[in-house]
Amino acid sequence: MATASETSPAHPHTFTLAAALLLDSEGRALLVRKKGTHAFMQPGGKIEAGESALEAIVRELAEELTLDVAPDDFGYLGRFGAPAANEPGWLVDCEVFTLTTDAPVAAAAEIAEVRWFDPADTGDADIAPLTSEHVFPLYLASLTG
Template identity: 60%
Template structure:
């Protein structure tokens, strides 16, 4: 039995106070990095730019997105699927508001989970990577 893969671009958004932004999609419980599926004609950073605008009303300069790497984990909302994410680090100092399929946004200290249910990709891969690698060097 093969596992189906969902290819996404995701952002580790860091605010001026060092907190990171997580989002929760409408009708779901787990919080995750903002971002979304990479369309066939897109490079990951292009998909990220489009998704951040659609989901948060956030216009970014794609040249400021620092590539952190590829991460994978079981999908939070699609049983039997694995999410393969191209993850980018961005520092932002702009207001965001949930739009499209995003129901809620939360800023949390990346050293913890903010008391939230986290998607596997966020809780098991991206935030641990950030804590061990980026807090000192990114």
């Protein structure tokens, strides 16, 4: 897998990321909105050099949400590509992990807002393509399949 400083050979403008489908015991999904942006997305971020995707998501959740979790707490949802929500012309190549927790979270670092959503009904919120096209549909299908 490429490090954060590398780009995909298929597309020169690709962010290599790790993200979490963070669920509470009621099945709601926590999404974040970064400062200066409008789209809600999974918490997560770029994978740093020498870091695995799992190590990156553990670090990112601590930095962005003050959430302390162990690598063994996660499940693996998959690897997905989608247009970047806030950077026109860029793509994301993202490994997505799952975590169910009712631990308190707080917006930190570059996060402006955290909000819990029903994955089946996000209302009129602007939801990132990775979430709306891949993560939520796959999660919802797993509930009925």
